[in-house]
Amino acid sequence: MSEAAAVRRTRPLFALRPLFALRPLFALRLALREMRGGLKGFYIFLACIALGTAAIAGVNSLSQSISETIASRGQELLAGDIRFELNNRVATADERAFLQGLGDVSVSAGLRSMARLPDGSNQALVELKAVDGAYPLYGKLESDPAKPVPELLAKEGEIFGAIAAPLLLERLGVTPGAEIFIGNARVRISASLVSEPDALSDGFGFAPRLMISSEALVASGLVQTGSLVEHTYKIRLPDPADVPVIRAQAETRFPSAGWSIRTSGNAAPSLNANITRFSQFLTLVGLTALIVGGVGVANAVRSYLDGKRSVIATFKCLGAPASLVAMIYLSQILMIALVGIGIGIAIGAFIPFVAAQFLAGVLPVSTAFELYPSALGLAALFGLLTALTFAILPLGRARRVPATALFRQQGFEPTGFPPLAYLTGAFICLAALAGLAVWTAYDQYISLVFLGAIAFAFIVLRGVSLLISWLARRSPRVHSPALRLAIGNIHRPGALTPSVVLSLGLGLALLVTLALIDGNLRRELTGDMAERAPNFFFVDIQSSEIEGFRSLLAGAMPEGKIIEVPMLRGRIVALNGEDVNSRNVPPGGQWVLRGDRGITYARNRPENSKLTEGSWWPEDYGGEPLVSFSAEEARELGLKLGDTVTVNVLGRNITARISNFREVEWESLSINFVMVFSPNTFAGAPHAWLATIIDPDASAQEEAAVLKTVTNTYPTITSVRVKDALDIVNTLLGQLATAVRAAAAVALVASILVLAGALAAGNRARIHDAVVLKTLGATRATLIRAFSYEYIILGLATAVFALFAGGVSAWFVVSRIMTLPSSFLPDVAIATIILALVVTVGIGLAGTWRVLGQKAAPVLREL
Incomplete structure (x- = not known):
């Protein structure tokens, strides 16, 4: 509908003053009539809201899909x-009788070991799992060929059956039917493993799976005193609803058992926690996209209302109060926001279905299309609050357009702050948006820090834009007319500088931060850390073997430095006498209490750590048990000197008092422990040894020779080549980085949309400037050069900010949170500058090309 038609249709209505009593309904009618002309001016608004809403809806829907699938x-x-689950010991007779009285029991054992070819020519680390004939009680193990598990693991003569993961077959260079050794047992690979029902609940493994029978594990000789083996008793109950009662009975009857009890309602707690953390991170990135898009909302609303100046002026000429005008356009904004939210929710609803097609073989996800109303509703609420937060202020300024603007469009530009009511409304919406982000966060502290960083970034970006304008205003006069015009455009009233800097600043800064974190981690894993790390870890060395093993290793790698320490496994069950399950522990310290920890004892302080508080015990100490605790983990758990820690080791609860705190260099990958006890704590306790060897100059061939020698001589000792483990971590890091980059790309796309919106919002002023300059003799080529110079300057300034802000953020994450060395990467800087220039110049010229073709007469008539 044309503006004249809108005026004709509304004139009789304004004459009926009583209708103002029904102002909301009246405003809605006028808003609907005016929107008959389409959504021109609101496309960027729609894109910004839809993009951020889709990101939040998709991430939370996928997280909920995985969580519900795990639960179901x-x-x-x-x-x-x-x-x-019991570590390093089997259940006692009383414990076993209790478990067998509950229902059907399946017993399994898990440990790491070495698989080797009969001729000793090749070997590989494996995650060994020994199961009995009842496995699995639920689900189905799939293999190729498909046969019952007892048949595949059956013993033929002196050879046991085994099921191997395809990766193990590849590493050993064998096929099903081949024979290998596990410890002292000879096994034949009867099938390759396709899927294992309880793999996720068993946790992440650094090596491929090899499944054997419990009888084969006994024959292997791998389970000895102090061996790091997990014995698991899985039970199928007559009535699964009895799980809470049985758990309480087990804890009451066997308070010192030290077993870890897990139920089917919490089958994979670590996976759940990691998915929740990662989805929170991606949600915050999506919220960044939504907040950045909020700037685009503000620009789009300002641009749209700027184009409606004559309509607003007409309304006021006909007697409409400013509040009615604001209500009309607020109704339009809300309707458009709902459309954008609907588009975002529709896209987000499909994300779990699409992602499931790629994740089905990795995570427990449903491949059926399902809706998750709570996740979609949360995304809709985020989108609505964002739209209101950033639309209210431009709306408050638009209501001040006077009736005289109908006759002279270039004669009035709204300045100053909007009315107090609009400022208050925007503040309330902003507070609600921040409160929702904190309330729904897994880690509220991280969410608060994130929101504070976003707020600080907005303030800093505003300061950067003011600094750029100030420098442009005070720059020396240049001879080039195009460059002089570009510099003038940067600092003149109504310049695009604040919008461009804010638009690209957040997106580029986030991209630089993630790129630097990823680059530093990869460099550390493949470079510095790999060079500082030991060549090998050797696990499950028996006391009777330690002397011979030391001599063998010294001969195999003469230049290597050998370090060995006694090692046990223990679970923290109480802090200061309080059960750890009843404590509210921050996420950063929960890993210490989850599962068993490796522990050791020592007369002297470990050489790779330093005391931060307290003192070390004397070498001949014989008093109450003492423990040295890692300082960082102690802070997370709220511990102080003199507090007590109770650990369950081999079925016994042992309480020790904290004597000192140590700063541990975990990134060195050397032998480190959260807890180091005084030697008298475990006097006489059976244990194995853990050893490392370090030789930075050793070649791959020398390492292979060491691995072969140790495995063939001591088949029950597990050898872990650190570089192989780092390669696995690097692969996982690459997979996570892909998801992170995709999320960062969403924020960058939002920034580009905002930049396009900023240019659209300034089109009227650009048209005016271009027409006046062309009338005064400027050519189109001169104007194109001027605009190009302007966008290049703004792009470079934004890139400099992004490099600084992203560099500081990445340094804080890598150096302070991950406690790894951090450095600035030049390739990231160059890529960022190029990206900033391409985006600003490309979009800027695309947006101004139409401006340069405007006819002069229509514009000059309105001056």
């Missing part, structure tokens, strides 16, 4: 209704 398939993922 809990029995299968756990391979039982309830699971009891």
Whole structure:
């Protein structure tokens, strides 16, 4: 509908003053009539809201999909209704009788070991799992060829059956039917493993799976005193609803058992926690995209209302109060926002279905299309609050357009702050948006820091734009007319400088931050850390073997430095006498209490750590048990000197008092422990040894020779080549980085949309400037050069800010949170500058090309 038609249709209505009593309904009618002309001017608004809403809806829907699938398939993922896990010991007769009285029991054992070819020519680290004939109680193990598990693991003569993961076959260079050695047992690979029902509940493994029978594990000789082996008892109950009662009975009857109890309702807690953390991170990135898009919303609303100046002036000429005008356009903004939110929710609803096609073989996700109303509703609320937060202020300025603007469009530009009511409304919406982000966060502290960083970034970006304008205003006069015009455009009233800097600043800064974190981690894993790390870890060295092993290793790698320490496994069960399950522990310290920890004892302080508080015990100390605790983890757990820590080791609860705190260099990958006890704590306790060897100059051939020698001589000792483990971590890091980059790309796309919106919002002023300059003799080529110079200057300034802000953020994350060395990467800087220039100049010229073709007469008539 034309503006004249809108005026004719509304004139009789304004004459009826009583209708103002029904102002909201009246405003809605006028808003609907005016929107008959289409959504021109609101496309960027729609894109910004839809993009951010889709990101939040998709991430939370996918997270909820995985969590619900884990909950619904809990029995299968756990391979039982309830699971009891003991480390380094089997259940006692009383414990076993209790477990067998609950229902059907399946017993398994898990440990790391070495698989080797009969001729000793090749070997590989494996995650060994020994199961009995009842496995699995729930779910189905799939293999190729498909046969019952007992048949595949059956013993033929002196050879046991085994099921191997395809990766193990590849590493050993064998096929099903081949024979290998596990410890002292000879096994034949009867099938390749396709899927294992309880793999996720068993946790992440650094090596491929090899499954054997419990009988084969006994024959291997791998389970000895102090061996790091997990014994698991999975039970199928007559009534799964009895799980809470049984768990309480087990804890009451056997308070010192030290077993870890897990139920089918919490089959994979670590996976759940990691997915929740990662989805929170991606949600915050999506919220960044939404907030950046909010700037685009403000620009789009300002641009749209700027084009409606004559309509607003007409309304006021006909007697409409400013509040009615604001209500009309608020109704339009809300309707358009709902359309954008609807588009975003529709896209977000499909993201789990699409992602499931790629994740089905890795994570427990449903491949059926399902809706997750809570996740979609949360995204809709974020989108609505963002739209209102950033649309209210431009709306408040638009209501001040006077009736005289109908006759002279270039004669009035709204300045100053909007009315107090609009400022208050925007503040309330902003507070609600921040409160929602904190309330729904897994780690509220991280969410608060994130929101504070965003707020600080907005302030700094505003300061950067003011600094650029100030420098442009005070720059020396240049001879080039195009460059002089570009510099003038940067600091003149109504310049695009604040919008461009804010538009690209956040997106580029986020991109630089993530790129630097990723680059530093990769460099550390493949470079510095790999060079500082030991060549090998050797696990499960028996006391009877330690002397011979030391001599063998010294001969195999003469230049290597050998370090060996006694090692046990223990679970922290109480802090200061309080059960750890009843404590509210921050996420950063939960890993210490989750599962068993490696522990050791020592007379002297470990050489790779330093005391931060307290003192070390004397070499001949014989008093109450003492413990040295890692300082960082102690802070997370709220511990102080003199506090007590109770650990369960081999079925016994041992309480020790904290004597000192140590700063541990975890990134060195050398032998480190959260807890180091005084030697008298475990006097006489059976244990194995852990050893490392360090030789930075050793070649791959020398390392292969060491691995072969140790494995063939001591088949029960597990050898872990650190570089192989780092390669696995690097691969996982690459997979996570892909998701992070995709999320960062969403924020960058939002920034580009905002930049396009900023240019659209300034089109009227650009048209005016271009027409006046062309009338005064400027050519189109001169104007193009001027605009190009302007966008290049702004792009370079924004890139400099992004490099600084991203560099500081990445340094803080890598250096302070990950405690790794951090450095600035020049290739990231160059890529950022190029990207900033391409985006600003490309979009800027695309947006101004139409401006240069405007006819002069229509514009000059309005001056």
